[in-house]
Amino acid sequence: MILSKLDAAKYPFTSLAAKIVEKLETELGVDSILSPNSEVLRRSIERIREAIYSGVTSIYMKDLDVEVLSHPLSLFLVKAVNNPKLLNVYAEAEKNRVFVNIINEDVNKIALLANDGFNWHVKVEKERIFLRFDEYLKVSVNMMDSYWKLVNRKLEEGYVEVTKRDLCRLIAEAYRGKIIEVVMRSKENIHGGLNAVIEELSKEVKAILPPTKIQESVALNEYNPSALPPCILKLMSEADEGKNLPHMARFTLATFLISIGKRPEEVIDIFRRLPDFDENKTLYHLRHIAGEIGSRTKYMPPSCATLRTFNLCPSSDEICLKIRHPLSYYNYKLRLLRKK
Amino acid sequence: MRSFQESEDFVKRLFKSYYLKWRGDPPREYHKREYAFMLSRKGEMIRHISFENWNEMKEFLVKNVPLHVFYSSAYYLQPSAPEMEAKDWIGADLVFDIDVDHLYTSCKEDHDNWMCLDCNFNGKGVAPEECPSCSSKKIESKAWFCEKCIDVAKEEVIKLVEDFLIKDFGFSPSEIEIVFSGRRGFHVHVESDIVRELDQRARREIVDYVKGTGLVLREKKKKLLIPPLNAQGWPGRIARGVYEIINSRSTHDVAKLLCLKKGKGITEIEGQLKKILSKLEGAEGYWMLEGEACKVWLKIAEKAVLNMRCEVDERVTTDIKRLIRLPETLHGNTGLIVSKIKMKDLETFDPYVHAVAFRKDEVKVKIVSMPKIKFLGQEWGPYRDTIVEVPLGLAVYLICSGNAIISDEERRHHAKGDI
Ligand code: SF4
Ligand SMILES: [Zn+2]
Ligand SMILES: [Zn+2]
Numbered sequence: 001m002i003l004s005k006l007d008a009a010k011y012p013f014t015s016l017a018a019k020i021v022e023k024l025e026t027e028l029g030v031d032s033i034l035s036p037n038s039e040v041l042r043r044s045i046e047r048i049r050e051a052i053y054s055g056v057t058s059i060y061m062k063d064l065d066v067e068v069l070s071h072p073l074s075l076f077l078v079k080a081v082n083n084p085k086l087l088n089v090y091a092e093a094e095k096n097r098v099f100v101n102i103i104n105e106d107v108n109k110i111a112l113l114a115n116d117g118f119n120w121h122v123k124v125e126k127e128r129i130f131l132r133f134d135e136y137l138k139v140s141v142n143m144m145d146s147y148w149k150l151v152n153r154k155l156e157e158g159y160v161e162v163t164k165r166d167l168c169r170l171i172a173e174a175y176r177g178k179i180i181e182v183v184m185r186s187k188e189n190i191h192g193g194l195n196a197v198i199e200e201l202s203k204e205v206k207a208i209l210p211p212t213k214i215q216e217s218v219a220l221n222e223y224n225p226s227a228l229p230p231c232i233l234k235l236m237s238e239a240d241e242g243k244n245l246p247h248m249a250r251f252t253l254a255t256f257l258i259s260i261g262k263r264p265e266e267v268i269d270i271f272r273r274l275p276d277f278d279e280n281k282t283l284y285h286l287r288h289i290a291g292e293i294g295s296r297t298k299y300m301p302p303s304c305a306t307l308r309t310f311n312l313c314p315s316s317d318e319i320c321l322k323i324r325h326p327l328s329y330y331n332y333k334l335r336l337l338r339k340k
Numbered sequence: 341m342r343s344f345q346e347s348e349d350f351v352k353r354l355f356k357s358y359y360l361k362w363r364g365d366p367p368r369e370y371h372k373r374e375y376a377f378m379l380s381r382k383g384e385m386i387r388h389i390s391f392e393n394w395n396e397m398k399e400f401l402v403k404n405v406p407l408h409v410f411y412s413s414a415y416y417l418q419p420s421a422p423e424m425e426a427k428d429w430i431g432a433d434l435v436f437d438i439d440v441d442h443l444y445t446s447c448k449e450d451h452d453n454w455m456c457l458d459c460n461f462n463g464k465g466v467a468p469e470e471c472p473s474c475s476s477k478k479i480e481s482k483a484w485f486c487e488k489c490i491d492v493a494k495e496e497v498i499k500l501v502e503d504f505l506i507k508d509f510g511f512s513p514s515e516i517e518i519v520f521s522g523r524r525g526f527h528v529h530v531e532s533d534i535v536r537e538l539d540q541r542a543r544r545e546i547v548d549y550v551k552g553t554g555l556v557l558r559e560k561k562k563k564l565l566i567p568p569l570n571a572q573g574w575p576g577r578i579a580r581g582v583y584e585i586i587n588s589r590s591t592h593d594v595a596k597l598l599c600l601k602k603g604k605g606i607t608e609i610e611g612q613l614k615k616i617l618s619k620l621e622g623a624e625g626y627w628m629l630e631g632e633a634c635k636v637w638l639k640i641a642e643k644a645v646l647n648m649r650c651e652v653d654e655r656v657t658t659d660i661k662r663l664i665r666l667p668e669t670l671h672g673n674t675g676l677i678v679s680k681i682k683m684k685d686l687e688t689f690d691p692y693v694h695a696v697a698f699r700k701d702e703v704k705v706k707i708v709s710m711p712k713i714k715f716l717g718q719e720w721g722p723y724r725d726t727i728v729e730v731p732l733g734l735a736v737y738l739i740c741s742g743n744a745i746i747s748d749e750e751r752r753h754h755a756k757g758d759i
Binding site for chain 2: 133137140141146147149153154158159315318320321
């Protein structure tokens with residue numbers, strides 16, 4: 001079975017897609033791809049917009065070369081916009097796109113795509129489909145339903161039996177994970193000519209994707225340092241050492257501490273040692289987060305899944321395995337400590 | 341307390357003689373592992389040690405004579421970095437721990453006991469969380485293991501290795517190593533590239549699988565499909581488990597198992613059990629069960645899961661940076677060898693024979709207390725506050741576990757340097 005250019009457009013995780021990208025990049029040259037009237041640039045922005053407006057991206061059939069090339073450029077733009085929410089929304093939209101396409105493919109082709117894109121071992125025997133258990137686990141742990149728990153699957157000689165639909169969902173989910181990983185890892189510098197585009201995109205994203213509102217009111221007004229989860233402890237000690245924490249780390253620390261009842265004036269001390277500390281600015285941000293000024297929305301700290309995505313989860317203890325949100329960790333541990 | 345110190349010195353001298361002849365194999369990729377040692381009973385653990393050359397390990401053992409030796413199940417780029425963060429984790433073996441401590445055995449009532457350190461209240465069997473008399477949590481327990489205990493643990497190991505790791509997970513026997521923990525259980529190590537990079541959450545899924553945790557016996561709003569007896573994985577396990585329960589008990593006992601009131605609907609259940617049994621025997625594929633019998637099936641299946649699951653300590657398996665005992669070293673609380681065991685030898689493995697390091701000589705010890713134990717093929721005890729001449733291996737065992745000290749007579753002997 002041979003993959004076509006259309007496949008490369010539909011499934012950006014294939015080796016063929018990567019090959020086409022490489023070839024076109026040398027043929028066309030980066031300058032032309034990034035020039036203001038470049039089709040690829042136009043399509044990349046469109047792709048991101050599709051994601052934030054409709055939650056799923058489309059396939060630009062008019063010019064498959066453009067479509068294939070727009071994938072890496074979109075990721076590049078997502079990185080440059082540097083909005084954690086956008087990254088999640090974009091990855092989710094791309095995952096949806098892959099799922100709706102791949103579900104219509106023949107089983108053997110799906111197996112081929114899984115192997116080519118993710119190095120998975122898929123066995124197709126008559127009517128049954130199997131995936132090696134370690135590969136299954138790496139993705140299924142992100143799925144919360146008991147349907148995906150290994151104990152509820154047929155496991156034979158190291159292979160998990162899956163339905164065609166299961167396999168498609170696993171591939172789409174693996175693709176989502178890959179996007180997040182690629183964006184997080186990439187260290188490419190922003191091309192000077194793109195500044196205006198990125199700024200405009202940033203504004204649009206901010207307007208469309210408002211920050212998460214507080215969902216559950218957390219009635220925790222007890223500050224007990226021994227109940228803090230490992231991620232927060234680690235960030236606190238890093239702040240204390242004066243490390244230059246990335247935005248997401250600061251946001252996590254601030255929202256967490258404020259959620260468990262600390263006042264902005266108290267939280268500010270933690271940030272004092274950061275190299276770029278500015279008292280007024282920081283206090284303003286903290287009060288904003290606390291909902292005291294500005295939009296009056298209280299911000300929630302990110303979930304464990306998000307923290308994991310941003311490499312901020314040292315996930316080192318027992319309780320971490322039981323919970324999905326650092327606040328639940330805190331709640332749980334508080335109760336434990338009270339019992340003692 | 342002088343005699344305690346002297347007893348410890350006595351043990352240390354013996355440990356040293358053991359390590360002088362030591363020829364333990366290195367674990368796979370040993371230079372990527374962290375090693376840790378405890379040199380004395382109360383001392384701190386020395387951690388973050390690594391070895392470039394396996395001979396250095398032997399030199400270390402002879403020079404320092406540790407009471408406990410550990411290595412990391414994890415592989416690191418910088419195994420000796422003092423901070424866990426800086427070690428650069430690259431992977432870890434999959435480790436299971438099966439311990440008599442976590443298994444129910446009826447003989448514990450016979451050989452285990454405990455005492456409250458605050459009010460001296462005491463009892464037999466497994467120690468309670470807190471003292472029933474004064475609620476203190478300072479409880480000292482004396483746990484022993486007998487042939488029965490070790491047989492129960494072995495059965496779990498066989499179930500784990502043959503049923504779960506080989507049949508379901510598809511590991512090859514050469515990737516699996518069974519090790520006697522040196523005290524009351526076994527460690528099973530899986531060294532395979534497939535598991536190496538799995539994170540805690542994936543390992544938690546593996547533990548849940550082995551323990552049957554989170555198993556859904558009937559999906560909501562779906563018909564109850566019964567697997568054939570020869571189905572692989574959990575479906576077959578459940579079918580066989582149910583079959584075993586129905587087949588090996590009287591209807592009356594099954595009814596009791598299902599917590600049904602005496603005599604209530606027993607004939608009805610009898611009919612359902614017969615139907616289930618004959619269907620199970622005849623079926624080649626999945627079949628559908630309907631009506632009232634579903635309830636009976638589900639209840640028995642719940643019990644079947646408890647029989648078929650494997651009792652492993654989940655903390656050990658999910659910890660990807662765990663320190664575990666290095667095979668072929670001595671366990672400082674027993675003086676027994678942390679021994680590797682081949683699957684074919686497991687059946688006949690007797691720790692009080694095969695894991696005994698000091699086989700020659702007898703020595704007089706003052707025994708505080710011990711239950712009856714079969715050691716090196718011979719029965720000893722029970723003893724209480726007596727001086728007895730016992731085999732050297734048993735003496736070391738009793739001293740290390742805090743149940744005996746070297747007798748005065750023997751001490752004089754030693755002062756003269758006769759051993
Ligand atoms: S699992 Fe959650 S609570 Fe635990 S360290 Fe990671 S992010 Fe924090
Ligand atoms: Zn007491
Ligand atoms: Zn016993």
